[in-house]
Amino acid sequence: MDNQFKFLLQEWREQIDRRLFQVLDGHHPAILYDPIQYVLEGGGKRIRPILLALSCKAVDGVLEKCWDAAVAVELLHDFTLVHDDIMDRDDTRRGRATVHKKWNSDIALLAGDGLVALAFQSLLRTQSSKIHEIATVFTEGIIELCEGQAFDLEFETNGDVNLKDYLDMIGRKTARLLNVSAKLGGLIGNGNEAEVQALGNFGYNLGCGFQIQDDLLDITSDEATMGKTYGSDVKRKKQTYLLVHALSEADSSIKEQLRFLLTKQEINRTQINEVKVLFEKAGSIDAAKFAINKYILSAKSNLDELHSTQGKELLLSFLKYISNRNA
Amino acid sequence: MDNQFKFLLQEWREQIDRRLFQVLDGHHPAILYDPIQYVLEGGGKRIRPILLALSCKAVDGVLEKCWDAAVAVELLHDFTLVHDDIMDRDDTRRGRATVHKKWNSDIALLAGDGLVALAFQSLLRTQSSKIHEIATVFTEGIIELCEGQAFDLEFETNGDVNLKDYLDMIGRKTARLLNVSAKLGGLIGNGNEAEVQALGNFGYNLGCGFQIQDDLLDITSDEATMGKTYGSDVKRKKQTYLLVHALSEADSSIKEQLRFLLTKQEINRTQINEVKVLFEKAGSIDAAKFAINKYILSAKSNLDELHSTQGKELLLSFLKYISNRNA
Numbered sequence: 001m002d003n004q005f006k007f008l009l010q011e012w013r014e015q016i017d018r019r020l021f022q023v024l025d026g027h028h029p030a031i032l033y034d035p036i037q038y039v040l041e042g043g044g045k046r047i048r049p050i051l052l053a054l055s056c057k058a059v060d061g062v063l064e065k066c067w068d069a070a071v072a073v074e075l076l077h078d079f080t081l082v083h084d085d086i087m088d089r090d091d092t093r094r095g096r097a098t099v100h101k102k103w104n105s106d107i108a109l110l111a112g113d114g115l116v117a118l119a120f121q122s123l124l125r126t127q128s129s130k131i132h133e134i135a136t137v138f139t140e141g142i143i144e145l146c147e148g149q150a151f152d153l154e155f156e157t158n159g160d161v162n163l164k165d166y167l168d169m170i171g172r173k174t175a176r177l178l179n180v181s182a183k184l185g186g187l188i189g190n191g192n193e194a195e196v197q198a199l200g201n202f203g204y205n206l207g208c209g210f211q212i213q214d215d216l217l218d219i220t221s222d223e224a225t226m227g228k229t230y231g232s233d234v235k236r237k238k239q240t241y242l243l244v245h246a247l248s249e250a251d252s253s254i255k256e257q258l259r260f261l262l263t264k265q266e267i268n269r270t271q272i273n274e275v276k277v278l279f280e281k282a283g284s285i286d287a288a289k290f291a292i293n294k295y296i297l298s299a300k301s302n303l304d305e306l307h308s309t310q311g312k313e314l315l316l317s318f319l320k321y322i323s324n325r326n327a
Numbered sequence: 328m329d330n331q332f333k334f335l336l337q338e339w340r341e342q343i344d345r346r347l348f349q350v351l352d353g354h355h356p357a358i359l360y361d362p363i364q365y366v367l368e369g370g371g372k373r374i375r376p377i378l379l380a381l382s383c384k385a386v387d388g389v390l391e392k393c394w395d396a397a398v399a400v401e402l403l404h405d406f407t408l409v410h411d412d413i414m415d416r417d418d419t420r421r422g423r424a425t426v427h428k429k430w431n432s433d434i435a436l437l438a439g440d441g442l443v444a445l446a447f448q449s450l451l452r453t454q455s456s457k458i459h460e461i462a463t464v465f466t467e468g469i470i471e472l473c474e475g476q477a478f479d480l481e482f483e484t485n486g487d488v489n490l491k492d493y494l495d496m497i498g499r500k501t502a503r504l505l506n507v508s509a510k511l512g513g514l515i516g517n518g519n520e521a522e523v524q525a526l527g528n529f530g531y532n533l534g535c536g537f538q539i540q541d542d543l544l545d546i547t548s549d550e551a552t553m554g555k556t557y558g559s560d561v562k563r564k565k566q567t568y569l570l571v572h573a574l575s576e577a578d579s580s581i582k583e584q585l586r587f588l589l590t591k592q593e594i595n596r597t598q599i600n601e602v603k604v605l606f607e608k609a610g611s612i613d614a615a616k617f618a619i620n621k622y623i624l625s626a627k628s629n630l631d632e633l634h635s636t637q638g639k640e641l642l643l644s645f646l647k648y649i650s651n652r653n654a
């Protein structure tokens with residue numbers, strides 16, 4: 001990543017963080033706002049607000065106008081994390097205890113509700129003649145986020161998930177919010193319809209690639225870098241691109257071995273390694289890499305619609321930054 | 328209640344119900360939308376959407392424009408019920424199993440999230456030049472709802488609650504949504520600033536009276552009418568107007584007896600009756616009746632600001648309908 005872009009990311013991250021915490025100013029009671037503050041302090045890469053700001057810049061928009069919406073997509077993302085962690089019984093997030101673990105699930109439930117409300121509050125501070133469309137895009141995004149999470153819950157009890165189902169699920173659960181972020185940036189920046197659409201598609205493709213990469217990193221990245229446990233998806237028997245691919249595409253002996261490993265109550269480190277070997281044999285790791293690359297190429301081609309050369313370059317740098325991550 | 332008003336309420340309720348269920352058309356997966364449909368089928372008096380429609384009419388607004396927002400406030404109310412029931416461990420609501428009881432708390436959590444998103448979706452279908460203000464009023468309302476629920480949670484572990492704390496809590500948790508409903512009706516109906524403010528105050532006062540009445544009915548209404556268990560608030564040691572009043576205003580012997588009863592793990596029917604007698608002795612039942620009346624009188628006087636004679640009359644009929652309820 002070139003230094004100029006790195007510097008820009010750093011500057012924007014600080015801008016976003018400063019504005020994120022302002023959302024909490026003067027609010028009480030602590031029982032609601034302390035857990036929310038804790039979530040905001042947890043860090044994260046702020047990918048969604050940065051994508052929003054980049055998209056605003058990519059249509060030569062006024063950057064200053066986009067920060068409230070940028071904060072909104074980050075708050076919305078945090079809302080999904082807090083509620084999903086309750087449903088997934090996840091004890092750690094970004095290397096720290098999750099809200100329901102540090103407090104309890106009632107507090108986490110309420111903190112999530114507060115986050116979604118604060119997200120709308122921040123969004124509605126945006127000064128734009130397109131505020132109705134902006135709020136509608138945001139809202140439709142939340143509905144799909146809920147649907148994505150619902151499909152994910154359904155997958156837990158339904159062993160028969162194919163790649164189409166999986167891609168539909170991550171489309172809603174992960175890619176949609178990146179799609180929304182990019183579209184909002186385009187709308188606030190006063191991009192034309194084709195540009196807003198192209199930015200949305202860019203966000204969507206980036207999101208799909210990002211999620212499959214996340215699935216892949218679960219067994220190819222080391223713990224210290226990742227901030228979550230090696231093979232935690234495997235441990236939780238989560239329907240990832242790799243597992244869905246292997247269980248639908250591998251030959252029957254591999255499928256059988258995989259299914260056998262998944263019957264275990266507890267999956268230990270040796271067994272995670274065995275699963276990894278089975279994924280390799282099934283070609284699932286290569287397939288995941290291929291799929292990630294396909295989405296990245298699609299995202300690139302979405303940028304053809306943009307007029308601003310600088311905007312295009314910034315989004316290409318962002319794409320590179322995201323796809324080169326190892327955590 | 329005169330027959331004409333009764334007929335109007337019935338007609339509007341049908342209108343609201345029809346539109347409520349349309350929100351679900353074509354949506355899936357069932358794991359998300361079945362529980363939501365179940366909640367909508369649970370009935371309820373549709374007080375909030377009716378107040379919104381009445382407020383629209385009270386400023387001579389076009390009724391047809393208000394239904395999407397009316398549906399939105401009902402969906403928002405349902406969201407709070409589903410999530411609050413999880414936190415309060417309530418097993419029944421409107422005489423049926425609560426969502427987390429019929430399914431589980433993950434499903435209920437997600438259904439609540441879906442409801443709040445659907446509420447915004449419906450609200451944003453409203454055609455109004457004031458949509459930015461409409462969405463902002465709605466959003467600020469949700470934030471206060473969360474804060475109200477947070478104070479309520481805090482009260483559970485904090486025995487030292489005074490009437491001011493209690494009134495602040497119900498102001499946020501109950502009255503605010505009635506305030507929002509009335510304001511939205513006024514805004515959509517193109518009322519002037521003073522009218523919108525007056526309608527909002529009317530909703531707020533009505534809401535406070537309504538909640539204290541609810542507290543009172545817990546031990547003065549019979550089960551069949553109420554649809555919830557006699558003395559369920561007492562059983563759950565909930566901070567109601569009556570309990571807060573008695574524990575702060577009664578003489579020390581009554582306080583002592585009350586506190587002793589509240590130390591019991593399980594409070595049986597005989598003990599609920601004892602609590603009721605203590606409330607009577609402490610003057611808490613009379614104080615509650617006095618407070619309800621005070622709020623109703625305030626609500627009435629808020630209507631002085633309205634220009635439409637018919638609008639005023641409709642809202643007065645509504646006030647009468649609400650304050651005469653015995654369930």
